[in-house]
Every structure is written in C-alpha cells, then in structure tokens.
Amino acid sequence: MKRVFNFNAGPSPMPLEVLEAMKEDLTNFKNTGMGITEISHRSKEFQDMLDETKDLLRQLMHLSPDYEIVFIQGGGTMQFLMTGYNFLHTRAAYADTGVWAHKARNTAAFFGETYDANSAQDKDYSYIPDTYDIKDGTDYLYICANNTIYGTEYWKFPEVKVPLICDMSSDILSRDIDFNRFDMIWAGIQKNLGAAGVALAIIKKSLLETARTDIPEFLQYQTFVKKDSTYNTPPVFCIYTLNRMLHWIKNMGGLKAIEERNKVKAALIYDVIDESGGFYRGHAEKDARSRMNITFNLANEAMEKDFVEKAKAHDFIGVKGHRLVGGLRVSLYNAVTPEAAEALSQFMKEYERVNG
Numbered sequence: 178m179k180r181v182f183n184f185n186a187g188p189s190p191m192p193l194e195v196l197e198a199m200k201e202d203l204t205n206f207k208n209t210g211m212g213i214t215e216i217s218h219r220s221k222e223f224q225d226m227l228d229e230t231k232d233l234l235r236q237l238m239h240l241s242p243d244y245e246i247v248f249i250q251g252g253g254t255m256q257f258l259m260t261g262y263n264f265l266h267t268r269a270a271y272a273d274t275g276v277w278a279h280k281a282r283n284t285a286a287f288f289g290e291t292y293d294a295n296s297a298q299d300k301d302y303s304y305i306p307d308t309y310d311i312k313d314g315t316d317y318l319y320i321c322a323n324n325t326i327y328g329t330e331y332w333k334f335p336e337v338k339v340p341l342i343c344d345m346s347s348d349i350l351s352r353d354i355d356f357n358r359f360d361m362i363w364a365g366i367q368k369n370l371g372a373a374g375v376a377l378a379i380i381k382k383s384l385l386e387t388a389r390t391d392i393p394e395f396l397q398y399q400t401f402v403k404k405d406s407t408y409n410t411p412p413v414f415c416i417y418t419l420n421r422m423l424h425w426i427k428n429m430g431g432l433k434a435i436e437e438r439n440k441v442k443a444a445l446i447y448d449v450i451d452e453s454g455g456f457y458r459g460h461a462e463k464d465a466r467s468r469m470n471i472t473f474n475l476a477n478e479a480m481e482k483d484f485v486e487k488a489k490a491h492d493f494i495g496v497k498g499h500r501l502v503g504g505l506r507v508s509l510y511n512a513v514t515p516e517a518a519e520a521l522s523q524f525m526k527e528y529e530r531v532n533g
C-alpha cells in the first residue's frame with residue numbers, strides 16, 4: 178500500500194496505526210457483530226464510547242468539572258452561527274486575525290452588534306495583536322487560536338474581563354495550554370482529531386447559563402447538553418474517530434509529548450525558511466508563527482506553481498496555499514510524522530539548491 182506525505186490543511190492525515198486498528202471496528206464493533214457505522218446511537222456501546230470520549234477530553238485537557246462537552250454537526254461554520262445566536266445579547270467583540278474570525282463576526286452580526294476588538298489587517302494578518310478594545314456591555318470576546326490560512330497562532334491569550342470564546346479548530350490538542358482559562362472552546366475535529374463531520378464544544382456552565390433559550394431548540398447549546406449530544410442522530414462515525422485519536426494522543430504521552438513532537442516538526446520547516454537567505458519568504462512574524470500551518474512564498478507565482486508540481490511528483494501533497502491568499506502552506510497537524518516533516522525539509526533544501 179502506498180501512502181503519500183499528506184500536508185493538507187483539513188481534512189488531514191490520521192495516524193496509519195489508528196486507521197489500521199479501525200478496520201476491525203468497521204465490521205465488528207465491540208463484539209456486537211455490527212460495524213461502528215451500523216450500531217444504534219441509542220445503544221449501550223455508543224453511549225459508552227461517547228462517555229469515554231468526553232472523559233478522555235477531560236483528562237487530556239485537565240478540564241475542571243465546570244465545563245460541559247457536546248458534539249455538534251455542521252462543522253466550524255455552524256459554530257460561527259451558534260456562538261453568536263446563543264451568547265450575543267447586546268454586542269460582541271471579535272479579534273480580527275484573519276478569515277475565520279471575520280466569518281464568525283459576519284455571521285454573529287445577524288444577532289446583534291459586533292465589532293473588532295483589534296485587527297491585524299494593517300500587516301496582512303502576519304501577526305497577532307496583543308491589545309483589546311472592549312466596549313461596555315460586551316457579551317464576549319471571540320478569538321481564533323490558530324489562523325489556518327495566514328499561519329499565525331496565539332502564544333499569549335487575551336486577559337479580558339468578558340467571557341472568552343475560542344475557535345481552536347486548527348490547533349486543538351496540539352499543545353499543552355491552560356484550557357480552563359476559556360469560557361468556551363470549540364473546534365472542528367477534521368484537522369487534529371479525526372474525520373470531518375463534527376465539532377466539539379466545551380462550554381463553561383456559567384456561560385451556558387447566559388445562553389438564549391428563545392431560539393430554535395436545535396440551535397441551542399443547552400439542547401445538546403440536556404440531551405447529551407443525542408437530541409437527534411449524532412455523527413456516530415466521526416465521534417468514533419475522535420475517540421480513537423484521543424486514545425492515540427494519550428498513548429503518545431499526552432499533550433506535553435504531542436507538543437514536543439509538533440515543535441520538532443515545525444522547526445524543521447521554519448529552519449529551512451530562515452536559512453534560505455530569502456529564497457523562502459515566511460509570511461508570519463516570528464513571534465506569531467503557527468506550528469500547525471506554515472505559510473510562505475517564493476519569488477513569484479510561477480515558481481510557487483512549479484514547487485507545488487515538483488513536490489507532488491515526490492509525493493508531498495497539499496502544499497499549495499489557501500485559494501484566498503496563494504503562496505505555499507504546509508500543515509503539520511498532530512498525525513503528520515516527524516519523518517514526513519524531515520523529508521519535506523530535505524526536498525525544500527534541494528529545491529532551493531537547484532532553483533536558488
């Protein structure tokens with residue numbers, strides 16, 4: 178079986194050993210004689226798996242009992258809507274660090290006043306501003322921890338007096354941080370934690386109490402909490418992939434070990450950029466560099482196109498930048514191996530030697 182080096186920005190690779198182990202569960206999950214996609218979401222087997230998934234998240238993230246955990250379909254885009262619909266009563270602040278925060282703000286604007294607490298637009302979203310302008314009567318500050326498109330990541334989180342809501346879709350469980358400092362964390366699982374089709378939401382009970390209850394039931398976080406994410410048929414398979422990935426992270430040594438591994442991977446690529454004398458031009462300012470998505474340019478678009486083609490010919494897939502910004506982007510989510518990062522760094526050095 179041939180496997181390529183997959184640097185896609187999401188959906189993204191899963192560890193081969195996890196995929197291999199899933200084979201048995203596809204036909205016979207927990208000796209039920211049914212595969213994971215065939216069992217009932219009302220069965221004990223599913224409920225046990227759901228409970229275990231939440232427990233694993235609590236353990237790995239060291240979450241205090243003050244949080245509820247729910248799983249919701251509709252991806253990240255649904256969370257843009259639900260965060261605003263549930264928690265925006267008067268006005269909400271958004272840190273404008275790129276496309277995803279912007280989309281969240283635009284969606285929440287249907288439910289009340291939204292404004293930018295800061296903006297990194299002046300330098301083409303290459304940094305993370307560290308001051309926040311919060312108006313009176315603000316219901317929450319919303320940030321996006323890692324900007325998948327521009328390749329910037331928060332290394333210092335805001336200290337503000339209003340509830341803090343964070344989109345962690347592209348760096349969740351990639352590093353060991355204090356998760357208890359957030360009032361809400363949500364993340365699509367398709368980058369670091371499994372198959373596309375579900376977002377997890379971790380919500381502090383004190384914030385949950387402020388959620389609107391005069392909106393359609395299915396769009397209330399309270400509904401998902403009260404019904405333990407099974408108000409309707411949940412995405413059983415996606416939750417199962419999350420469960421498998423959480424076991425994998427635990428077996429790898431937890432978040433500290435995962436963070437070390439991710440540091441090594443990112444350094445391999447950033448070192449090539451930094452040592453290339455301007456052949457590779459990193460987009461993000463050094464103190465805002467993402468370990469998950471490394472964005473850079475070459476001298477011109479023709480060369481970038483050539484790089485993508487040559488990379489593909491060497492089985493390096495998914496290195497083209499996002500369609501909105503162009504350039505190149507290498508995504509190094511949890512399942513990407515250090516060997517894959519090392520192989521790409523060698524390829525980049527060779528490409529520079531031939532074309533520099």
Ligand SMILES: Cc1ncc(COP(=O)(O)O)c(C=O)c1O
Binds near residue numbers: 253255324347
């Ligand atoms: C940080 C971030 N938030 C939100 C989204 C949107 O997620 P979805 O495509 O699941 O709606 C993405 C998509 O890549 C993302 O990277």
